[in-house]
Amino acid sequence: MARHRHGDARSRRIALILFAACAVVAVPTLAILFSIAKKPASPWFGQYDPDTHPAYNFSLTDHDGKTVRLQDLRGQAVLLCFGFTRCPNICPTTLGNLAAVYRKLPPAAQERTKVVFISVDERDSPASLKEYVPFFNERFLGLTGPPADIGTTARAYGAFFRKAPAAGSDKDDYLIDHSTYTHLIDPEGNFRVLYRFEQLPETDRIADDVQRVLGMPAPEKQP
Amino acid sequence: MNRFLCPLFLSASLVFAGDLKIEDAWIRAVPPSSKTTAAFMTIINKSDRPVLITGGTCPVAQEIRPMITTKQGNGVMGMALAESFAIPAKGKRVFEPGGDHLMLMNLTEVPKAGSTVPLVLTAESGGVKSHIHLDAPVR
Numbered sequence: 234m235a236r237h238r239h240g241d242a243r244s245r246r247i248a249l250i251l252f253a254a255c256a257v258v259a260v261p262t263l264a265i266l267f268s269i270a271k272k273p274a275s276p277w278f279g280q281y282d283p284d285t286h287p288a289y290n291f292s293l294t295d296h297d298g299k300t301v302r303l304q305d306l307r308g309q310a311v312l313l314c315f316g317f318t319r320c321p322n323i324c325p326t327t328l329g330n331l332a333a334v335y336r337k338l339p340p341a342a343q344e345r346t347k348v349v350f351i352s353v354d355e356r357d358s359p360a361s362l363k364e365y366v367p368f369f370n371e372r373f374l375g376l377t378g379p380p381a382d383i384g385t386t387a388r389a390y391g392a393f394f395r396k397a398p399a400a401g402s403d404k405d406d407y408l409i410d411h412s413t414y415t416h417l418i419d420p421e422g423n424f425r426v427l428y429r430f431e432q433l434p435e436t437d438r439i440a441d442d443v444q445r446v447l448g449m450p451a452p453e454k455q456p
Numbered sequence: 457m458n459r460f461l462c463p464l465f466l467s468a469s470l471v472f473a474g475d476l477k478i479e480d481a482w483i484r485a486v487p488p489s490s491k492t493t494a495a496f497m498t499i500i501n502k503s504d505r506p507v508l509i510t511g512g513t514c515p516v517a518q519e520i521r522p523m524i525t526t527k528q529g530n531g532v533m534g535m536a537l538a539e540s541f542a543i544p545a546k547g548k549r550v551f552e553p554g555g556d557h558l559m560l561m562n563l564t565e566v567p568k569a570g571s572t573v574p575l576v577l578t579a580e581s582g583g584v585k586s587h588i589h590l591d592a593p594v595r
Contacts, residue, residue, distance in 0.1 A: 365490075
């Protein structure tokens with residue numbers, strides 16, 4: 234009899250321990266699930282920087298030979314990437330996607346958006362950029378400059394580049410490995426959103442981000 | 457755009473090229489100053505053995521070479537020539553913008569958007585070479 238009661242007490246204790254164990258697991262799990270469910274999804278498609286980090290105020294030469302500083306582009310959203318005009322695949326893909334983003338903007342937003350392509354290739358010149366960049370969109374801006382200025386600018390934007398072996402027999406026809414991020418800089422000149430190369434085909438969503446950074450959000454899309 | 461634009465024009469001498477099917481081939485329109493451009497496509501290998509694509513020729517470039525796109529972390533990308541692209545047996549490989557591609561090297565004429573360029577790709581399987589003819593629109 235005593236043993237029986239002892240057994241009852243033990244099974245009660247086991248039940249209590251099991252219940253406590255379930256509670257220990259379930260309460261935080263539910264709490265996390267609720268917090269995820271309640272947290273509003275970020276409206277930004279790219280990697281958004283909520284802090285204010287001024288983008289480096291470069292001073293480079295555009296494809297018409299004029300000096301352009303980032304500061305000159307205040308009031309505009311700037312989509313900025315690095316590349317080189319002999320790039321047969323990555324850069325045309327990037328600029329082609331950015332051209333599609335630009336086409337999707339309403340005219341008022343286009344007026345306040347600049348796509349900037351900075352060449353990391355010392356073989357490039359204003360002339361070679363003029364033949365290349367406006368091909369994708371005549372309002373896009375190609376920039377070049379002395380290697381030291383390009384190096385400083387690239388570092389300030391977290392971009393990396395280095396010469397890579399030539400594809401053909403001509404050694405001067407070398408390729409360049411380079412960063413493929415695109416920055417969206419806000420009208421005040423701050424880093425705002427960063428896009429990976431793989432995100433660039435999502436041109437609708439990038440166009441939404443551009444309008445948002447301009448303070449002219451796109452109208453809600455009908456499902 | 458025709459999604460199955462590139463029928464293979466096989467010559468009688470080809471042993472295995474009939475087992476290769478190429479879909480969605482196109483060439484990227486590039487600025488007039490360009491020395492290179494890229495051809496993209498899906499290559500389907502219906503045969504029981506892998507097929508190698510080793511390169512090719514076309515009227516607007518000195519040669520066509522397989523080019524791989526390398527991803528080096530931290531968003532850095534580059535390119536490197538490859539000896540060949542292997543298309544697995546009973547498999548396929550997709551060549552698309554930003555990835556591996558067939559590079560038209562040393563353009564002798566920059567192909568215009570809207571035109572069509574005939575390509576001849578060299579394929580190899582079990583030591584046997586053959587040529588695949590296809591037309592790729594430029595866009």
